[in-house]
Amino acid sequence: MDLASMKIVVVGAASGGAAAALLLARAGARVTVLERVESPRAVGAGIGLADNGLAVLESLGFGAALAAVARPVGAPRIVDGAGRTIFAPPGPPPRVSMVRRADLQSLLLDAVGAETRIELLCGAEVVRAAPDGRVGFRAAGREQELAADLVIGADGVGSRVRDGGRFGARLAAPGIPYLRAVVSSAPALGEEAWTAAGLFGSFAVADGVYIYASAGSRRTRQAIAARDLGALAAAWAAAYPPSAPLLAGVERFEDLLIHPVQRVDCAPWHDGRLVLVGDAAHAMAPNLGQGANSALVDAAVLLDELRRRETLTAGLAAYEARRRPAVRRVATAAARLGALAEWTHPLARRVRDRALMPLASRLARPGDLARLLQEPRETLLAIPVG
The missing domain is CATH 3.50.50.60 (FAD/NAD(P)-binding domain)
Structure with missing residues (x-):
């Protein structure tokens, strides 16, 4: 037409x-x-x-x-809270670029x-x-x-x-809340971590690092409900220590964008x-x-x-x-x-991280x-x- x-x-x-x-x-x-x-x-x-x-x-x-x-992402991977790789896609890395919205x-x-x-x-x-x-x-x-x-x-x-x-x-x-921010306090990790507190990712963008995380645990959800940035950062530091220097770049709770799925x-x-x-x-x-x-x-x-x-x-x-x-x-x-x-259950996460996700890496095409x-x-x- x-x-x-x-x-x-x-x-x-x-x-x-x-x-x-x-x-x-x-x-x-x-x-x-x-x-x-x-x-x-x-x-x-x-x-x-x-x-x-x-x-x-x-x-x-x-x-x-x-x-x-x-900023190109490169080869993405998923790690557990200790930084061990639990999933990496096969073949050449997908073409993905991160940009400030x-x-x-x-x-x-x-x-x-x-x-x-x-x-x-x-x-x-x-x-x-x-x-x-x-x-x-x-x-x-x-x-x-x-x-x-x-x-x-x-x-x-x-x-x-x-x-x-x-x-x-x-x-x-509405599902689990997700928080997002752009910080400049530490280098991007270029990975997504699946932890006891939920997932946490950080990737480079122009003049900063884009971070995102889910409030997957009671502790993180309580911190969000209380608008307590210190408690939220502490919960994440316990579950995934590399998150600490990144979250240190968030100056105020109001600087976080928080929306449920x-x-x-x-x-x-x-x-x-x-x-x-x-x-x-x-x-x-x-x-x-x-x-x-x-x-x-x-x-x-x-x-x-x-x-x-x-x-x-x-x-x-x-x-x-x-x-x-x-x-x-x-x-x-x-x-x-x-x-x-x-x-979030420790046994379920152990099965996921040590069996299901590595198997998915091998079977993925x-x-x-x-x-x-x-x-x-x-x-x-x-x-x-x-």
Whole structure:
């Protein structure tokens, strides 16, 4: 279908929404982006960009800019609390780069601002969306309404676009809290540890180290509930001593970003002129690092299928048919891996660390990773942009 005559509203300007806006605008559509946050650049801590997400960003022309702010991960491994390797993937290391989320957001929003076919409205809170393409939002103290040929809900777990349609959304109860921060107090360890306190990872980003951890034990959860940074650091130091110098770089409890794991599963992903991408459609556990990457792939595949089909309905149906089974496989695998990482009973952890994970290392095949990436890199790079 010809996108040049379309008026599109994208709700949410994080990675998936910004990428969708850029892709569709460069295909000729007129795009309005509604972002609830007044200043959406200074957000988040770090993000791991896998080969699929990197391919989408490179197709948009961000290759050189990303190379300047991203740091390659190298060969990842999982260790136990004593630092012993319990899992290392076979074959050459996967292509993954760590980047500050704010750096990625700045790259995307700079491009959005430079695109003449995109209007970005920050501080615009969507209050309703309807399958006929009408979107109501509040900005500058007054309510306004837009009418669009297509409304893309890239507005996360609490999606207002999803609320406006029949998406059969199933939201799991909030899971284990995860904390994230960027520090500069010690070098990155470049590994993820599965310990009695939960999991702890640290990887280099530009001008710092991205750290993340789960509150997998009663002690860590109590420290978070009490907002006691000292108790939290002590709990982690006991379970995984290398965490101590890294957590020493967190000056205040308020500097930690803490959110529970949220899972969303929708069927269908589209209703009338409404369609969902990213966490609005399929929020998943973070354990495979595919949340934001999947949102970027959603944006690229949505453009590809809309271009291939004669009608909007056919394009949206093809997008969902291509994406939903792949995303569901990844979300299921991430949930299982997350549950395995949070085993806290000493005997269970001993069996996991000394038998199950080493066995998984031996049985794993290089092709297993490709299936988690959902779309081949070559396919994503071949999608025409502009």
